[in-house]
Amino acid sequence: MFFKKIFAPIEKLKSGLKKTREKLSGAFRFVLAIGRKIDDELLDELEELLISADLGVEVSMHLVERLKDAYRNREIKNQEEILDFLKDEMAALFDSGDADLAAASEGPTVILIVGVNGSGKTTTAAKLARMFKQQGRKVLLAACDTFRAAASEQLAIWAERVGVPVVKHQEGADPAAVAYDAAEAALARGVDVLIVDTAGRLHTRTNLMREMEKIARVLAKKIPGAPHETLLVLDGTTGQNALQQARLFNDSIPLTGLVITKLDGTAKGGIAFAIRKELGLPVKFIGIGEGMDDLHSFDARSFVEAVFN
Numbered sequence: 001m002f003f004k005k006i007f008a009p010i011e012k013l014k015s016g017l018k019k020t021r022e023k024l025s026g027a028f029r030f031v032l033a034i035g036r037k038i039d040d041e042l043l044d045e046l047e048e049l050l051i052s053a054d055l056g057v058e059v060s061m062h063l064v065e066r067l068k069d070a071y072r073n074r075e076i077k078n079q080e081e082i083l084d085f086l087k088d089e090m091a092a093l094f095d096s097g098d099a100d101l102a103a104a105s106e107g108p109t110v111i112l113i114v115g116v117n118g119s120g121k122t123t124t125a126a127k128l129a130r131m132f133k134q135q136g137r138k139v140l141l142a143a144c145d146t147f148r149a150a151a152s153e154q155l156a157i158w159a160e161r162v163g164v165p166v167v168k169h170q171e172g173a174d175p176a177a178v179a180y181d182a183a184e185a186a187l188a189r190g191v192d193v194l195i196v197d198t199a200g201r202l203h204t205r206t207n208l209m210r211e212m213e214k215i216a217r218v219l220a221k222k223i224p225g226a227p228h229e230t231l232l233v234l235d236g237t238t239g240q241n242a243l244q245q246a247r248l249f250n251d252s253i254p255l256t257g258l259v260i261t262k263l264d265g266t267a268k269g270g271i272a273f274a275i276r277k278e279l280g281l282p283v284k285f286i287g288i289g290e291g292m293d294d295l296h297s298f299d300a301r302s303f304v305e306a307v308f309n
Protein backbone atom coordinates (compact mmCIF):
# COMPACT_ATOMS: atom_id res chain seq x y z
CA MET A 1 0.00 0.00 0.00
CA PHE A 2 1.31 3.39 -1.00
CA PHE A 3 -0.22 5.38 1.82
CA LYS A 4 -1.72 4.18 5.05
CA LYS A 5 -4.40 6.50 6.35
CA ILE A 6 -3.72 7.91 9.78
CA PHE A 7 -6.90 8.65 11.68
CA ALA A 8 -7.03 10.76 14.80
CA PRO A 9 -7.90 8.83 17.94
CA ILE A 10 -11.50 9.76 18.77
CA GLU A 11 -10.49 11.59 21.96
CA LYS A 12 -8.02 13.74 20.06
CA LEU A 13 -10.59 14.41 17.37
CA LYS A 14 -13.15 15.36 19.97
CA SER A 15 -10.83 17.77 21.70
CA GLY A 16 -9.77 19.21 18.32
CA LEU A 17 -13.36 19.76 17.26
CA LYS A 18 -14.47 20.97 20.67
CA LYS A 19 -15.68 24.39 19.55
CA THR A 20 -17.79 23.05 16.72
CA ARG A 21 -19.21 20.39 19.00
CA GLU A 22 -20.11 22.87 21.72
CA LYS A 23 -21.94 25.03 19.24
CA LEU A 24 -23.78 22.20 17.52
CA SER A 25 -24.64 19.91 20.37
CA GLY A 26 -25.86 22.75 22.58
CA ALA A 27 -28.11 24.06 19.85
CA PHE A 28 -29.38 20.60 19.04
CA ARG A 29 -30.31 19.92 22.62
CA PHE A 30 -32.30 23.13 22.58
CA VAL A 31 -34.12 22.46 19.33
CA LEU A 32 -34.69 18.81 20.09
CA ALA A 33 -35.89 19.37 23.63
CA ILE A 34 -37.51 16.32 25.15
CA GLY A 35 -41.18 15.88 24.41
CA ARG A 36 -41.33 18.13 21.35
CA LYS A 37 -43.41 16.97 18.45
CA ILE A 38 -41.96 16.68 14.96
CA ASP A 39 -43.84 19.45 13.22
CA ASP A 40 -43.12 22.26 10.75
CA GLU A 41 -41.93 24.55 13.48
CA LEU A 42 -39.36 22.05 14.69
CA LEU A 43 -38.22 21.31 11.15
CA ASP A 44 -37.82 25.02 10.40
CA GLU A 45 -35.80 25.55 13.55
CA LEU A 46 -33.67 22.57 12.69
CA GLU A 47 -32.97 23.85 9.21
CA GLU A 48 -31.98 27.23 10.58
CA LEU A 49 -29.74 25.57 13.12
CA LEU A 50 -27.94 23.54 10.47
CA ILE A 51 -27.45 26.61 8.27
CA SER A 52 -26.11 28.62 11.19
CA ALA A 53 -23.69 25.78 11.90
CA ASP A 54 -22.15 26.41 8.45
CA LEU A 55 -23.49 23.28 6.84
CA GLY A 56 -24.78 25.50 4.06
CA VAL A 57 -28.28 25.95 2.69
CA GLU A 58 -28.09 23.03 0.28
CA VAL A 59 -27.00 20.45 2.84
CA SER A 60 -29.37 21.77 5.48
CA MET A 61 -32.36 21.60 3.17
CA HIS A 62 -31.35 18.15 1.99
CA LEU A 63 -31.11 16.87 5.55
CA VAL A 64 -34.46 18.30 6.57
CA GLU A 65 -36.11 16.85 3.46
CA ARG A 66 -34.66 13.45 4.25
CA LEU A 67 -35.94 13.81 7.78
CA LYS A 68 -39.44 14.65 6.59
CA ASP A 69 -39.46 11.61 4.33
CA ALA A 70 -38.22 9.37 7.11
CA TYR A 71 -40.92 10.66 9.43
CA ARG A 72 -43.60 10.15 6.80
CA ASN A 73 -42.37 6.61 6.15
CA ARG A 74 -42.22 5.95 9.88
CA GLU A 75 -38.48 5.23 9.73
CA ILE A 76 -38.35 7.57 12.68
CA LYS A 77 -41.21 8.05 15.05
CA ASN A 78 -40.16 10.63 17.58
CA GLN A 79 -37.87 13.54 18.13
CA GLU A 80 -35.38 11.49 20.15
CA GLU A 81 -34.43 9.61 17.02
CA ILE A 82 -33.68 12.72 14.99
CA LEU A 83 -30.08 13.23 16.01
CA ASP A 84 -29.01 9.69 15.20
CA PHE A 85 -30.86 9.88 11.94
CA LEU A 86 -29.08 13.12 11.01
CA LYS A 87 -25.71 11.72 12.00
CA ASP A 88 -26.20 8.76 9.66
CA GLU A 89 -27.31 11.06 6.87
CA MET A 90 -24.33 13.36 7.35
CA ALA A 91 -21.88 10.50 7.36
CA ALA A 92 -23.53 9.27 4.16
CA LEU A 93 -22.87 12.63 2.50
CA PHE A 94 -19.24 11.60 2.35
CA ASP A 95 -18.37 8.47 0.41
CA SER A 96 -16.19 5.91 2.10
CA GLY A 97 -12.69 5.46 0.75
CA ASP A 98 -12.56 9.21 0.26
CA ALA A 99 -9.34 9.76 2.11
CA ASP A 100 -7.26 7.51 -0.14
CA LEU A 101 -4.45 9.06 -2.11
CA ALA A 102 -3.71 8.29 -5.74
CA ALA A 103 -0.26 6.88 -6.38
CA ALA A 104 1.98 6.73 -9.44
CA SER A 105 2.19 3.25 -10.91
CA GLU A 106 5.95 3.74 -11.02
CA GLY A 107 8.34 6.53 -10.15
CA PRO A 108 7.57 9.41 -7.81
CA THR A 109 4.04 10.26 -6.75
CA VAL A 110 3.56 14.01 -6.88
CA ILE A 111 1.26 15.89 -4.53
CA LEU A 112 0.59 19.52 -5.39
CA ILE A 113 -0.60 21.72 -2.55
CA VAL A 114 -2.63 24.82 -3.46
CA GLY A 115 -4.73 27.39 -1.64
CA VAL A 116 -4.86 31.04 -0.65
CA ASN A 117 -2.33 32.73 1.55
CA GLY A 118 -2.45 31.71 5.19
CA SER A 119 -4.71 28.73 4.65
CA GLY A 120 -2.07 26.34 5.99
CA LYS A 121 -0.37 25.02 2.83
CA THR A 122 3.20 25.05 4.05
CA THR A 123 2.27 23.52 7.38
CA THR A 124 0.19 20.87 5.62
CA ALA A 125 3.00 20.06 3.16
CA ALA A 126 5.33 19.49 6.10
CA LYS A 127 2.81 17.43 8.06
CA LEU A 128 2.20 15.27 4.98
CA ALA A 129 5.92 14.82 4.50
CA ARG A 130 6.08 13.62 8.07
CA MET A 131 3.23 11.13 7.58
CA PHE A 132 4.91 9.61 4.54
CA LYS A 133 8.30 9.57 6.17
CA GLN A 134 6.91 7.70 9.15
CA GLN A 135 5.57 5.14 6.71
CA GLY A 136 9.08 4.57 5.39
CA ARG A 137 8.66 6.58 2.20
CA LYS A 138 11.42 8.63 0.66
CA VAL A 139 10.06 12.17 0.57
CA LEU A 140 11.15 15.40 -1.14
CA LEU A 141 9.62 18.83 -0.61
CA ALA A 142 9.57 21.57 -3.25
CA ALA A 143 9.36 25.21 -2.20
CA CYS A 144 7.44 26.75 -5.10
CA ASP A 145 6.28 29.72 -3.08
CA THR A 146 9.00 32.08 -4.23
CA PHE A 147 6.82 35.15 -3.76
CA ARG A 148 8.35 35.92 -0.39
CA ALA A 149 11.78 34.83 0.86
CA ALA A 150 10.24 33.87 4.19
CA ALA A 151 8.03 31.29 2.50
CA SER A 152 10.83 29.02 1.26
CA GLU A 153 12.62 29.54 4.53
CA GLN A 154 9.55 28.46 6.50
CA LEU A 155 9.30 25.26 4.46
CA ALA A 156 13.03 24.63 4.88
CA ILE A 157 12.71 24.92 8.65
CA TRP A 158 9.83 22.47 8.66
CA ALA A 159 11.73 20.13 6.34
CA GLU A 160 14.60 20.03 8.79
CA ARG A 161 12.31 19.32 11.72
CA VAL A 162 10.62 16.53 9.82
CA GLY A 163 13.94 15.28 8.45
CA VAL A 164 13.29 15.44 4.71
CA PRO A 165 15.21 17.31 2.00
CA VAL A 166 13.81 20.36 0.24
CA VAL A 167 14.45 21.93 -3.16
CA LYS A 168 14.33 25.72 -3.08
CA HIS A 169 15.46 28.73 -5.07
CA GLN A 170 15.94 32.43 -4.39
CA GLU A 171 13.07 34.78 -3.67
CA GLY A 172 11.44 35.89 -6.91
CA ALA A 173 12.63 32.83 -8.85
CA ASP A 174 10.23 31.21 -11.31
CA PRO A 175 8.17 28.71 -9.30
CA ALA A 176 7.93 26.49 -12.36
CA ALA A 177 11.74 26.31 -12.42
CA VAL A 178 11.69 25.12 -8.81
CA ALA A 179 9.10 22.52 -9.76
CA TYR A 180 11.30 21.43 -12.67
CA ASP A 181 14.38 21.04 -10.48
CA ALA A 182 12.40 19.25 -7.80
CA ALA A 183 10.96 16.80 -10.32
CA GLU A 184 14.45 16.11 -11.70
CA ALA A 185 15.81 15.59 -8.21
CA ALA A 186 12.91 13.30 -7.34
CA LEU A 187 13.64 11.15 -10.38
CA ALA A 188 17.41 11.14 -9.87
CA ARG A 189 17.16 10.27 -6.18
CA GLY A 190 14.45 7.65 -6.53
CA VAL A 191 12.03 9.57 -4.34
CA ASP A 192 8.64 7.99 -3.54
CA VAL A 193 6.72 11.17 -2.85
CA LEU A 194 7.32 14.72 -4.04
CA ILE A 195 5.24 17.29 -2.15
CA VAL A 196 5.01 20.68 -3.84
CA ASP A 197 4.23 23.75 -1.75
CA THR A 198 2.99 26.80 -3.68
CA ALA A 199 2.22 30.49 -3.23
CA GLY A 200 -1.24 31.64 -2.25
CA ARG A 201 -0.91 35.26 -3.14
CA LEU A 202 0.23 36.99 -6.28
CA HIS A 203 -0.40 40.37 -7.83
CA THR A 204 -3.65 39.13 -9.32
CA ARG A 205 -5.82 36.09 -9.04
CA THR A 206 -5.37 35.33 -12.72
CA ASN A 207 -1.61 35.31 -12.26
CA LEU A 208 -1.92 32.93 -9.36
CA MET A 209 -4.07 30.50 -11.31
CA ARG A 210 -1.74 30.69 -14.30
CA GLU A 211 1.20 29.98 -12.06
CA MET A 212 -0.52 26.88 -10.65
CA GLU A 213 -1.26 25.68 -14.16
CA LYS A 214 2.33 26.21 -15.20
CA ILE A 215 3.70 24.32 -12.20
CA ALA A 216 1.34 21.43 -12.91
CA ARG A 217 2.39 21.40 -16.57
CA VAL A 218 6.09 21.30 -15.75
CA LEU A 219 5.55 18.47 -13.28
CA ALA A 220 3.54 16.49 -15.82
CA LYS A 221 6.24 16.87 -18.45
CA LYS A 222 8.89 15.38 -16.18
CA ILE A 223 6.82 12.80 -14.35
CA PRO A 224 4.01 11.00 -16.19
CA GLY A 225 0.61 11.50 -14.58
CA ALA A 226 1.86 14.23 -12.21
CA PRO A 227 0.45 15.79 -10.17
CA HIS A 228 -1.25 12.63 -8.95
CA GLU A 229 -3.02 14.60 -6.28
CA THR A 230 -3.83 18.30 -6.25
CA LEU A 231 -5.01 19.17 -2.78
CA LEU A 232 -6.73 22.44 -2.03
CA VAL A 233 -6.00 23.64 1.48
CA LEU A 234 -8.86 25.57 3.09
CA ASP A 235 -8.85 27.45 6.35
CA GLY A 236 -11.81 26.03 8.27
CA THR A 237 -12.13 29.15 10.41
CA THR A 238 -13.27 31.18 7.41
CA GLY A 239 -16.55 29.30 7.02
CA GLN A 240 -18.46 30.26 3.89
CA ASN A 241 -15.41 32.10 2.59
CA ALA A 242 -13.59 28.79 2.30
CA LEU A 243 -16.41 27.60 0.08
CA GLN A 244 -15.90 30.61 -2.21
CA GLN A 245 -12.20 29.90 -2.49
CA ALA A 246 -12.85 26.28 -3.23
CA ARG A 247 -15.10 27.24 -6.14
CA LEU A 248 -12.50 29.62 -7.52
CA PHE A 249 -9.67 27.09 -7.49
CA ASN A 250 -11.88 24.29 -8.70
CA ASP A 251 -12.82 26.34 -11.75
CA SER A 252 -9.18 26.93 -12.66
CA ILE A 253 -7.28 23.74 -11.91
CA PRO A 254 -8.41 20.13 -11.58
CA LEU A 255 -8.48 19.39 -7.87
CA THR A 256 -8.49 15.88 -6.47
CA GLY A 257 -9.26 16.61 -2.85
CA LEU A 258 -9.41 18.99 0.06
CA VAL A 259 -7.57 19.61 3.27
CA ILE A 260 -9.48 21.59 5.87
CA THR A 261 -7.17 23.16 8.42
CA LYS A 262 -7.51 24.94 11.76
CA LEU A 263 -10.63 23.06 12.74
CA ASP A 264 -9.28 23.22 16.29
CA GLY A 265 -9.75 26.98 16.37
CA THR A 266 -13.29 27.29 15.11
CA ALA A 267 -16.94 26.54 15.72
CA LYS A 268 -17.45 26.52 11.95
CA GLY A 269 -16.42 22.91 11.39
CA GLY A 270 -19.78 22.22 9.76
CA ILE A 271 -18.35 23.83 6.63
CA ALA A 272 -16.76 20.47 5.80
CA PHE A 273 -20.23 19.16 4.90
CA ALA A 274 -21.14 22.16 2.76
CA ILE A 275 -17.89 21.97 0.82
CA ARG A 276 -18.11 18.25 0.32
CA LYS A 277 -21.66 18.42 -0.98
CA GLU A 278 -21.30 21.44 -3.19
CA LEU A 279 -18.00 20.63 -4.86
CA GLY A 280 -18.23 16.87 -4.80
CA LEU A 281 -14.59 16.83 -3.76
CA PRO A 282 -13.46 14.47 -1.04
CA VAL A 283 -12.02 15.83 2.17
CA LYS A 284 -8.77 13.88 2.47
CA PHE A 285 -7.23 15.44 5.55
CA ILE A 286 -8.13 17.71 8.41
CA GLY A 287 -5.80 19.86 10.46
CA ILE A 288 -6.57 20.09 14.15
CA GLY A 289 -3.49 21.84 15.50
CA GLU A 290 -0.17 23.46 14.65
CA GLY A 291 2.05 20.53 15.58
CA MET A 292 3.53 18.16 13.04
CA ASP A 293 1.30 15.30 14.15
CA ASP A 294 -1.89 17.33 13.96
CA LEU A 295 -2.89 16.37 10.43
CA HIS A 296 -5.20 13.38 10.10
CA SER A 297 -6.93 11.40 7.43
CA PHE A 298 -10.55 12.31 7.27
CA ASP A 299 -13.20 9.85 8.29
CA ALA A 300 -16.80 10.97 7.98
CA ARG A 301 -18.20 8.72 10.66
CA SER A 302 -15.76 9.73 13.35
CA PHE A 303 -15.99 13.37 12.31
CA VAL A 304 -19.74 13.23 12.81
CA GLU A 305 -19.38 11.40 16.11
CA ALA A 306 -16.80 13.89 17.35
CA VAL A 307 -18.97 16.83 16.42
CA PHE A 308 -22.23 15.54 17.89
CA ASN A 309 -21.26 13.52 20.95
Ligand SMILES: Nc1nc2c(ncn2[C@@H]2O[C@H](COP(=O)(O)OP(=O)(O)O)[C@@H](O)[C@H]2O)c(=O)[nH]1
Nearest residue numbers: 117118119120121122123261262287288289290
Ligand atom coordinates in the same frame (compact mmCIF):
# COMPACT_ATOMS: atom_id res chain seq x y z
N1 LIG B 1 -4.49 25.90 14.99
C1 LIG B 1 -4.07 25.50 13.77
N2 LIG B 1 -3.25 26.30 13.08
C2 LIG B 1 -2.84 25.88 11.87
C3 LIG B 1 -3.27 24.65 11.30
N3 LIG B 1 -2.71 24.55 10.07
C4 LIG B 1 -1.95 25.65 9.89
N4 LIG B 1 -2.02 26.47 10.97
C5 LIG B 1 -1.37 27.78 11.18
O1 LIG B 1 -1.81 28.69 10.18
C6 LIG B 1 -0.79 29.63 9.90
C7 LIG B 1 -0.57 29.71 8.39
O2 LIG B 1 -0.05 28.49 7.94
P1 LIG B 1 0.89 28.34 6.66
O3 LIG B 1 1.17 26.89 6.51
O4 LIG B 1 2.05 29.25 6.75
O5 LIG B 1 -0.11 28.85 5.51
P2 LIG B 1 0.19 29.11 3.96
O6 LIG B 1 0.32 30.59 3.78
O7 LIG B 1 -1.01 28.59 3.24
O8 LIG B 1 1.43 28.36 3.60
C8 LIG B 1 0.44 29.17 10.66
O9 LIG B 1 0.56 29.94 11.82
C9 LIG B 1 0.12 27.72 11.02
O10 LIG B 1 0.74 27.29 12.20
C10 LIG B 1 -4.19 23.84 12.07
O11 LIG B 1 -4.65 22.76 11.65
N5 LIG B 1 -4.54 24.32 13.29
Ligand SMILES: [Mg+2]
Nearest residue numbers: 121122145151
Ligand atom coordinates in the same frame (compact mmCIF):
# COMPACT_ATOMS: atom_id res chain seq x y z
MG1 LIG C 1 3.15 28.96 2.68
